[in-house]
Amino acid sequence: MRVGILGAGRLGSALATALVAAGEQVKAVSSRTVRSAEHLATALGAGVAVLAPQAVADSCDLVFLTVPDAAIAALASEIRWREGQWVVHCSGALDLGPLSGAVRQGALVGCLHPLQSFPSREGGAARFRGITCGVEGSNPLGRVLEELVGRLGASVVRLEGVDRAAYHAAAVFASNDVVALMAAAREAWTLAGLSAASARTSLVPLLLGAAQNVAEHDLRDALTGPVARGDVDTVRRHLAVLGDSELGALYRRLGAELLTLDLPHDAATSSALRDAFAAGAG
Ligand SMILES: NC(=O)c1ccc[n+]([C@@H]2O[C@H](COP(=O)([O-])OP(=O)(O)OC[C@H]3O[C@@H](n4cnc5c(N)ncnc54)[C@H](OP(=O)(O)O)[C@@H]3O)[C@@H](O)[C@H]2O)c1
Known part of the structure; x- marks a missing residue:
């Protein structure tokens, strides 16, 4: 051939x-x-x-x-x-x-x-x-x-x-939008008072670790961090500092997406997380 x-x-x-x-x-x-x-x-x-x-x-x-x-x-x-x-x-x-x-x-x-x-x-x-x-x-x-x-x-x-548009959108979420997430992470990093120059090298190991978790476990088990732990107070503190900015809106939308993973929280924690992501900083 x-x-x-x-x-x-x-x-x-x-x-x-x-x-x-x-x-x-x-x-x-x-x-x-x-x-x-x-x-x-x-x-x-x-x-x-x-x-x-x-x-x-x-x-x-x-x-x-x-x-x-x-x-x-x-x-x-x-x-x-x-x-x-x-x-x-x-x-x-x-x-x-x-x-x-x-x-x-x-x-x-x-x-x-x-x-x-x-x-x-x-x-x-x-x-x-x-x-x-x-x-x-x-x-x-x-x-x-x-x-x-x-x-x-x-x-x-x-x-x-x-449906090729939906198929390709899935590929964009898994690939291109990871870059968008790193841009958002860099914004939060500089909001904390750290230098933009150090964001990528400091945060990339987290990104690679998360990717490895996703490769090895189903999505629910791959998740770590405050939402996985049901740590509502920490989530509220994040929302308070991000406020009503676009970064805050992105954080809330992604948090709400995490809640679709059917995490093993009690009803009160699930409801508090849902309310936090719906209401934002308030
Ligand atoms: N790159 C990826 O990550 C990737 C992944 C999966 C699928 N694809 C698909 O692969 C295909 C090519 O993408 P690519 O990223 O490789 O693009 P690319 O790097 O821009 O390469 C396309 C090549 O086609 C030539 N070209 C550009 N315009 C043209 C025209 N009007 N008529 C004829 N030739 C033209 C160019 O040649 P010259 O260099 O000679 O100007 C260029 O090198 C697309 O269908 C894309 O969706 C890409």
């Missing part, structure tokens, strides 16, 4: 690197700029050609469109695909609609979406190991993508019939 990559950005580079490490034959790459394509081809090693998008499609059996979401439909439509050729995008937020231009020409289309963040073009193979990838596509393509995901050391969740 000859694999082609259209879009030598962060994911395209990581995916191509991981596929080569898994023994797959990435034969050709293309990108908006020759520089990106050449950079990737060089990293992948001998035998990988830098070609125009149409030539990549012509010379490969399985083609990944790893361009930004907004560019997928236009790119898929401007290429002449072969009957039965495999065309795959990697967006979590999009269904197969943007590939309809390829479907009209008889191609089989699919999606392979790694539930992982790729902040740079390097380090691809390791970042696939142990993750889950969303996969969509009718057979034989669906089966091929499942096998590829397995060879990358990842697991599969099938996306047929899945």
